[in-house]
Amino acid sequence: MKRNAIIIAAGTSSRFVPISYEKPKGLVEVDGEVLIERQIRQLYEAGIEDITIVVGYMAEKFSYLSKMYRVNFVMNEDYSLYNNTSSMIRVIDKLDNTYICCSDQFYRSNPFLRKLEKSAYAALYTDLPTNEYCLEMDDNDHILQVHIGGNHSWYMAGFAYFDAQFSQIFKQKLQEEYHNIETRQMYWEDIYIRYINILPPMQAIKFYQKELLEFDSLDELRLYDQSYIHNTRSAIIREMCHTLHCEESDLSNFKKNPELEGIAFTFNYNKTNYLYQNGEITTC
Numbered sequence: 001m002k003r004n005a006i007i008i009a010a011g012t013s014s015r016f017v018p019i020s021y022e023k024p025k026g027l028v029e030v031d032g033e034v035l036i037e038r039q040i041r042q043l044y045e046a047g048i049e050d051i052t053i054v055v056g057y058m059a060e061k062f063s064y065l066s067k068m069y070r071v072n073f074v075m076n077e078d079y080s081l082y083n084n085t086s087s088m089i090r091v092i093d094k095l096d097n098t099y100i101c102c103s104d105q106f107y108r109s110n111p112f113l114r115k116l117e118k119s120a121y122a123a124l125y126t127d128l129p130t131n132e133y134c135l136e137m138d139d140n141d142h143i144l145q146v147h148i149g150g151n152h153s154w155y156m157a158g159f160a161y162f163d164a165q166f167s168q169i170f171k172q173k174l175q176e177e178y179h180n181i182e183t184r185q186m187y188w189e190d191i192y193i194r195y196i197n198i199l200p201p202m203q204a205i206k207f208y209q210k211e212l213l214e215f216d217s218l219d220e221l222r223l224y225d226q227s228y229i230h231n232t233r234s235a236i237i238r239e240m241c242h243t244l245h246c247e248e249s250d251l252s253n254f255k256k257n258p259e260l261e262g263i264a265f266t267f268n269y270n271k272t273n274y275l276y277q278n279g280e281i282t283t284c
Contacts, residue, residue: 009103010056010079017265018236026103046112054087082184095167100160106213119166122158123204
């Protein structure tokens with residue numbers, strides 16, 4: 001069976017400030033390897049070489065990949081307006097026996113070496129309250145329902161795999177729904193949830209927390225790759241340290257400020273909260 005892969009890399013990753021102002025999160029290096037390059041390598045190792053990358057934000061920064069790998073690019077011009085359904089609609093003709101991946105996820109070992117025959121979604125477990133898409137499953141880990149939010153729950157995380165039968169029905173429903181602005185603001189997973197009772201069943205592929213990682217912020221990345229404590233690879237942070245006469249390790253708790261235009265975020269230094277906006281630093 002021939003399989004292909006779609007890597008969604010169009011979003012702005014706004015929580016990953018300030019690095020996301022400089023590059024897409026999928027181009028961040030973790031453990032000495034760029035995140036999206038690691039996924040492409042893992043797909044290749046599993047014999048999956050038909051790879052399409054959906055780009056949008058800072059699309060030009062991904063172009064070097066075409067010199068390293070035989071990958072195809074599809075542009076999502078609506079990346080700043082809508083959610084990932086706007087990426088899926090642009091590759092709808094590619095959906096068959098297909099892995100759906102996000103460019104910024106990190107797998108310790110290669111998850112694509114499993115020879116999946118039926119549709120599946122990777123899952124992680126949490127004991128804590130979460131706003132993730134939590135799974136209700138049968139004894140064989142087939143997904144029966146998905147609830148947004150829960151605790152002591154397995155939740156959707158990582159890649160999905162569509163078999164050909166699933167893809168056929170999903171494509172039909174996405175095309176029917178996409179003319180609605182409400183649908184365009186959704187994740188593709190919301191389409192799946194809406195039609196879960198008519199789509200072929202998906203099975204949860206359970207991972208341990210340390211096997212599948214996604215870093216929502218620079219502070220989270222520092223917990224895993226401690227080289228970022230002293231070297232964030234960020235020109236913005238180097239500039240901040242020059243202004244404040246401090247080390248990169250002295251700065252933390254970076255958060256985007258959505259109310260301000262341009263490059264704007266808050267951070268902590270020396271137990272004080274500061275605002276960085278377009279090169280200027282002030283106390284909050």
